Amino acid sequence: NAGVTQTPKFRILKIGQSMTLQCAQDMNHNYMYWYRQDPGMGLKLIYYSVGAGITDKGEVPNGYNVSRSTTEDFPLRLELAAPSQTSVYFCASSYSGGLGYEQYFGPGTRLTVT
Amino acid sequence: GENVEQHPSTLSVQEGDSAVIKCTYSDSASNYFPWYKQELGKGPQLIIDIRSNVGEKKDQRIAVTLNKTAKHFSLHITETQPEDSAVYFCAVPNSGYSTLTFGKGTMLLVSP
Numbered sequence: 001n002a003g004v005t006q007t008p009k010f011r012i013l014k015i016g017q018s019m020t021l022q023c024a025q026d027m028n029h030n031y032m033y034w035y036r037q038d039p040g041m042g043l044k045l046i047y048y049s050v051g052a053g054i055t056d057k058g059e060v061p062n063g064y065n066v067s068r069s070t071t072e073d074f075p076l077r078l079e080l081a082a083p084s085q086t087s088v089y090f091c092a093s094s095y096s097g098g099l100g101y102e103q104y105f106g107p108g109t110r111l112t113v114t
Numbered sequence: 115g116e117n118v119e120q121h122p123s124t125l126s127v128q129e130g131d132s133a134v135i136k137c138t139y140s141d142s143a144s145n146y147f148p149w150y151k152q153e154l155g156k157g158p159q160l161i162i163d164i165r166s167n168v169g170e171k172k173d174q175r176i177a178v179t180l181n182k183t184a185k186h187f188s189l190h191i192t193e194t195q196p197e198d199s200a201v202y203f204c205a206v207p208n209s210g211y212s213t214l215t216f217g218k219g220t221m222l223l224v225s226p
Contacts, residue, residue, distance in 0.1 A: 004157075040123070042217055045215075097207070102160045102163075
């Protein structure tokens with residue numbers, strides 16, 4: 001089992017550019033999440049999905065979009081990148097929701113927007 | 115969503131000392147309380163969790179205690195070792211249990 005994989009590991013974008021952060025899991029988990037982590041600010045939820053074809057906004061969704069066409073993949077799209085989106089992005093998955101089900105995190109993508 | 119406060123933000127201890135990190139939450143209906151550890155350059159990983167039907171849970175050198183009346187729970191690490199140095203996050207489920215709200219994290223530094 002590879003667990004949760006994320007690509008790329010690092011990326012530098014210019015203001016206004018777009019990109020897609022890839023996330024895949026091979027644990028047949030129903031739930032998948034995207035978080036951003038800013039220094040000293042913990043993990044903030046951007047979007048989540050409870051199954052293929054179902055997505056919902058988290059705490060900080062503005063500037064991002066997601067899709068979930070398969071159980072395995074949950075890409076995060078940044079349109080018109082802004083310096084405020086400089087952060088470390090983590091994808092996570094869990095078998096079910098928050099009550100007692102561990103979230104497994106990927107290694108993260110460090111994004112810089114200049 | 116849930117409001118979670120975590121203290122302290124940084125904690126420095128000597129090897130062998132104990133460390134305690136505390137989280138408070140707002141929703142009295144919450145009944146699941148996990149702790150995650152994030153090592154440098156990695157994603158967070160669950161280290162221990164507790165449900166509201168128990169007041170304490172231990173796993174070797176780590177333990178979590180829960181006070182539902184006061185709405186706080188704490189992570190206790192005894193006999194700390196340098197490899198315990200990491201950022202620790204508490205979390206609380208949001209209503210519906212689809213998502214977690216994480217605390218802002220505590221950076222623990224264990225000096226040899």
